[in-house]
Amino acid sequence: MEILDKERRVYVLGGGISKFAAERTDGNMRDWMNEAVIEALEDSGTKIEDIEHSTTSYFSDHFDKQLKAGAIFHDNIGMCPKPNVRVEGGGGTGGLAIRNAYAYIKSGLCDSMIVFGGENMGRQVPSDVAQQFIALASDTDWEVQVAGFYIAYYAMMMTAHMDRYGTKEEQFATISVKNHRNAMYNPKAHYPMDITVEDVMNSKMITYPYKLLDNCLLSDGAACLVFSTEEWAKKNARSWGAKPTIEVTGTGCGTDFMRMADRPFPDPGITHFRGKQFGSQQAYKMAGIKHPREDLDCFEVHDAYSGVELVSYEDLGLCKPGESGKLAEKGVFDLGGDLPTNTSGGLIGFGHPVGATGLGQGVEVLRQLRQEADPKRQVELNSKRGAMDSHGGTGTFCAINIFERRD
Amino acid sequence: MGLEQINTLMEVFTAEDPMPFMHPEGDPWKDFREVMRLEWKMDFTYKHVLGKYSKFFIELANKKFVTTECPGCGKVWGIPRPVCADCLTITKWKELPGTGTLVGYSVSQFVPAFMKVEIPYVLSVVKLDGADTPFTHQLRNYGDSTDNIKVGMPVKVAYTEEKVDHPLLLMYFEPA
Numbered sequence: 084m085e086i087l088d089k090e091r092r093v094y095v096l097g098g099g100i101s102k103f104a105a106e107r108t109d110g111n112m113r114d115w116m117n118e119a120v121i122e123a124l125e126d127s128g129t130k131i132e133d134i135e136h137s138t139t140s141y142f143s144d145h146f147d148k149q150l151k152a153g154a155i156f157h158d159n160i161g162m163c164p165k166p167n168v169r170v171e172g173g174g175g176t177g178g179l180a181i182r183n184a185y186a187y188i189k190s191g192l193c194d195s196m197i198v199f200g201g202e203n204m205g206r207q208v209p210s211d212v213a214q215q216f217i218a219l220a221s222d223t224d225w226e227v228q229v230a231g232f233y234i235a236y237y238a239m240m241m242t243a244h245m246d247r248y249g250t251k252e253e254q255f256a257t258i259s260v261k262n263h264r265n266a267m268y269n270p271k272a273h274y275p276m277d278i279t280v281e282d283v284m285n286s287k288m289i290t291y292p293y294k295l296l297d298n299c300l301l302s303d304g305a306a307c308l309v310f311s312t313e314e315w316a317k318k319n320a321r322s323w324g325a326k327p328t329i330e331v332t333g334t335g336c337g338t339d340f341m342r343m344a345d346r347p348f349p350d351p352g353i354t355h356f357r358g359k360q361f362g363s364q365q366a367y368k369m370a371g372i373k374h375p376r377e378d379l380d381c382f383e384v385h386d387a388y389s390g391v392e393l394v395s396y397e398d399l400g401l402c403k404p405g406e407s408g409k410l411a412e413k414g415v416f417d418l419g420g421d422l423p424t425n426t427s428g429g430l431i432g433f434g435h436p437v438g439a440t441g442l443g444q445g446v447e448v449l450r451q452l453r454q455e456a457d458p459k460r461q462v463e464l465n466s467k468r469g470a471m472d473s474h475g476g477t478g479t480f481c482a483i484n485i486f487e488r489r490d
Numbered sequence: 491m492g493l494e495q496i497n498t499l500m501e502v503f504t505a506e507d508p509m510p511f512m513h514p515e516g517d518p519w520k521d522f523r524e525v526m527r528l529e530w531k532m533d534f535t536y537k538h539v540l541g542k543y544s545k546f547f548i549e550l551a552n553k554k555f556v557t558t559e560c561p562g563c564g565k566v567w568g569i570p571r572p573v574c575a576d577c578l579t580i581t582k583w584k585e586l587p588g589t590g591t592l593v594g595y596s597v598s599q600f601v602p603a604f605m606k607v608e609i610p611y612v613l614s615v616v617k618l619d620g621a622d623t624p625f626t627h628q629l630r631n632y633g634d635s636t637d638n639i640k641v642g643m644p645v646k647v648a649y650t651e652e653k654v655d656h657p658l659l660l661m662y663f664e665p666a
Contacts, residue, residue, distance in 0.1 A: 101509075102508045102509050104508060107508060108503070108505050108525060108527075109505035109506065109507070109508055109519075109523065109525065110505075110522075110525075118509075122512075148530070148532065210602070211602040211603040211604060212604070214602035214604070215602060215604040218602075218604075224540060224543075224658075225569055225626065225658070226626055228656040228658040228659065229613070229626060229627045229628055229658055229659070230601065230605040230606070230607045230611065230613070230628065231613060231626065232601070232602060232605065234596075234598070235596045235598055235611075235613040236596075236613075238596030238597075238598075238613075239594040239595060239596045239613060239614075239615055240594070242594055242595060242596060242641070243593070243594040243641070246594075246641045270509075270511045271509070287599075287600075288599045288600075289598065289599060289600050290596050290597065290598040290599070290600070291596060291597040291598075291599075291636075340575075342569060342626065343615065343626070344568055344569055344615055344623060344624040344625055344626045345567065345568075345569060345575070345623050346623075347623075348593070348617065348622070348623055348624060349593075352593070353593065353594045353615055353624075
């Protein structure tokens with residue numbers, strides 16, 4: 084893979100987020116999408132009539148019981164008769180949608196694109212039914228029928244990691260503490276909380292080794308990003324030149340077998356995210372990143388469960404295999420550490436309205452690189468690069484994207 | 491009459507602005523805060539087809555564990571598949587002895603209501619003898635404590651005598 088046209092570049096012009104919460108009874112998914120879009124248009128200083136294309140990002144047709152919902156989100160914001168495409172890859176949907184925007188603009192299919200995503204996961208169905216809907220994103224013939232569900236799969240991965248490297252429960256509890264704490268400085272976060280490792284360890288055991296506070300929650304919410312070329316932005320975006328310029332400099336994607344059992348055994352086996360290793364290497368190469376821990380200022384990492392963030396550090400090359408727990412304990416990934424991760428609060432603290440999650444990561448990295456984040460969660464800019472990682476299933480679809488500030 | 495004409499009506503309420511911090515000059519949606527909620531029931535039954543791996547489930551009913559072997563590259567997939575995902579050759583059925591080793595597990599103290607299982611519930615990944623990739627299923631009969639469960643322990647396929655809702659539940663794993 085080689086990017087041939089180095090002159091044609093793709094920029095992030097603005098972003099918007101409609102609050103992530105346990106239940107947004109004030110509206111439905113259509114309303115949240117509109118809110119995120121309006122904020123992104125304001126932030127980017129663009130008009131919808133000028134934007135040429137849209138991408139829809141949502142995961143489940145069950146939660147909102149509205150098939151081809153993208154048609155509605157797209158017509159609600161006056162985009163007809165312009166083109167739209169839906170991207171879907173479970174929890175990786177938003178990350179893949181950003182990659183899609185890059186590909187469409189880079190190829191010349193369009194010069195501008197608005198990407199909107201959300202999920203209606205709150206309390207329209209009981210939590211038990213929601214768990215069943217999510218379980219349907221594992222193999223319905225071979226996994227769901229043995230009463231497989233997501234926390235049980237991820238718990239198996241984590242016990243394998245603990246067995247192989249000696250990773251401790253207290254170490255992944257620090258991730259939950261960090262992400263809930265970071266969310267306190269994000270007013271749009273679902274689950275801000277000031278807690279300790281003891282609080283996590285003492286929370287209700289759900290599936291060993293994961294306790295209640297190790298998990299992300301089901302959230303309602305939406306997010307939106309606007310992308311374009313430089314030429315288009317100069318002509319159509321009031322933000323161009325007025326706000327720091329943020330470019331998409333890397334995108335990578337990797338996959339693995341739907342069922343963990345089918346993955347090459349013992350490596351990655353059920354321990355590692357092979358798709359994340361593959362996708363991150365693509366993205367780093369494209370962005371010219373050799374040492375990601377040093378060459379990035381912030382990283383939004385897919386923390387569906389606290390231990391998933393640790394394993395992701397290793398597979399994203401932020402540390403060696405087996406090293407993540409010790410580094411997390413030392414605060415390497417805290418605000419003020421070597422590489423602050425999930426400054427937004429991540430899935431655990433910010434929330435996980437699936438189709439919005441990856442886009443929300445993009446909005447956070449955009450805010451960080453523009454130095455617009457709340458001062459308590461703003462990172463120091465050195466490399467002026469930030470990354471985001473989102474995945475679906477147990478690492479089935481992985482998308483890694485990199486933004487860079489160009490002054 | 492009025493709202494009571496609506497059979498499915500659950501409630502009408504006034505929602506609060508979830509983002510007041512975004513609206514220091516007042517709620518832009520103030521005329522849109524009245525919300526109606528309905529009950530919407532959906533009930534489907536599918537005629538589900540198990541496709542080209544149906545033989546696996548038929549043999550389970552005969553208390554045999556079969557999977558597929560690739561005549562091209564020789565790989566034996568723990569979970570059968572009609573086409574080898576490594577070399578795209580059409581596979582052949584092969585019976586395995588049903589013994590193996592536990593390579594991973596999780597213990598759930600809580601499960602969603604749709605899962606008809608006893609608590610604690612143990613999901614396990616087992617490397618079966620004669621297969622190159624593992625198989626996922628429940629581990630039962632592990633004794634009086636989940637502390638008895640260890641990665642690396644020998645396990646075997648056991649067969650259910652009761653009626654089941656899905657043919658995959660004709661089997662489970664237990665310590666060998």
